[in-house]
Amino acid sequence: MRNLSLALEDTAPAPDLPEGLFWQKQALDLAAQKRVWGALQQVLDAAPPAQNRTKGGGMTSAAMTNCGQAGWWSDPKGYRYVTANPATGQPWPQFPDAFIEIVQRVTAKSPWPDFAPDACLVNFYGPGAKMGLHQDKDERDFTQPIITICLGDAADFLGGGFARSDKAQNLVVRSGDVLVMGGASRMRFHGIRKIYPGTSPLPDIAGRYSLTFRKAL
Ligand code: FE2
Numbered sequence: 277m278r279n280l281s282l283a284l285e286d287t288a289p290a291p292d293l294p295e296g297l298f299w300q301k302q303a304l305d306l307a308a309q310k311r312v313w314g315a316l317q318q319v320l321d322a323a324p325p326a327q328n329r330t331k332g333g334g335m336t337s338a339a340m341t342n343c344g345q346a347g348w349w350s351d352p353k354g355y356r357y358v359t360a361n362p363a364t365g366q367p368w369p370q371f372p373d374a375f376i377e378i379v380q381r382v383t384a385k386s387p388w389p390d391f392a393p394d395a396c397l398v399n400f401y402g403p404g405a406k407m408g409l410h411q412d413k414d415e416r417d418f419t420q421p422i423i424t425i426c427l428g429d430a431a432d433f434l435g436g437g438f439a440r441s442d443k444a445q446n447l448v449v450r451s452g453d454v455l456v457m458g459g460a461s462r463m464r465f466h467g468i469r470k471i472y473p474g475t476s477p478l479p480d481i482a483g484r485y486s487l488t489f490r491k492a493l
Contacts, residue, residue, distance in 0.1 A: 291445060296421075296461030297435055299447060303382060303454040304425065306477060312427060313478055315372030316398070316485065319343045322369040323361050325400045331355060337405040338468075343369040346395040346492045348414065355414050357395060357492040371396060379423055379489050382454050388421050393489035401431065401484040407468040409440050412457075412490070420491035421458025427451050428481035430472040436465035451477050451484075 293299060304312065325339035328350040342348060346357040347368045360367055375396060383391040399407070412422055426449045433455065436444035446469065449455065457464060471484045 291447070293435070293445075294461055294464075296457065296459035297464065298386065298454075298456040298458075299449070300382065300454040300456075301450070302452045304378065304452040306452070308378065309427060309452050309478060311374045312378065312425065312487070313481065315374040316427070316487070318372065319369045319398065323347075323364070323366075325398065326363065336407075338399040338401050338407055339405075340400070341398050342396060343375070343398070344371050344393065344395045348395065348397045348490075348492070357414060375425075375487065375489075378425060378454075382423060382456065383421075386421070386456055386458070388456075388458055391421060391423070391489075391491065393423070393491055395490045395492040397488045397490065399486045399488070401429070401468060401471045401486070403471065403473040403483065405468075405483070406470055409434060409436050409444065409465040409467040411463050411465055412488075413463065415490050415492045417491055418462050421456050421462060423489040424455040424457075425487040425489075426453045426455070427485040427487065428476040428478060429484040430475040431484050432469035432471075434465075434467045434469050435461075436467070438463060438465070440465050448472075450475070451481075 323341045325341040327335050327339050329352050331354050346359050349358045428451055430450045433447045433449045434444035436442050
């Protein structure tokens with residue numbers, strides 16, 4: 277079932293965003309989304325996503341996996357980047373060419389044209405999954421941005437301030453949209469409030485994938 281109410285959101289002008297937070301709506305057309313999805317499936321086959329334990333002893337509601345030289349990992353010992361998948365002992369799958377092409381295309385027009393990610397955290401949000409407000413702060417170099425490709429169902433992305441309690445802006449992000457958080461916005465709190473099941477333009481995806489590219493090491 278397609279969520280028609282979301283069509284109205286598309287006609288709304290993009291809200292004013294703070295310095296360093298960029299939202300490129302439909303940076304990937306449907307053909308590019310299909311290419312990324314094809315490449316992503318190979319990553320998922322090699323390193324199946326799983327819900328991980330958090331430092332506090334709970335479970336993440338999104339399922340996670342990685343590709344690239346390093347992958348972000350969560351378990352009761354804490355949050356960190358690891359160069360092998362702790363579930364299998366194997367290195368993470370390499371970046372597919374399709375991922376590199378998109379990141380280069382997006383960053384060429386950004387303040388970070390030389391961005392060279394070494395990690396891609398893939399989060400999968402099924403119906404009901406969300407991600408509380410958090411900062412990405414396990415990377416070594418905060419001068420480097422974080423780039424997110426959205427694939428599958430639409431979602432409410434919360435762009436917050438520099439304290440968890442700061443008011444957050446809600447952006448309805450859709451499959452093919454790209455978000456860049458860098459510079460003055462690199463350490464903003466952010467999260468996913470909810471996804472909109474049934475809104476994926478790719479019928480094979482029931483849920484939402486976010487592919488977040490980082491310079492971790
Ligand atoms: Fe994050």
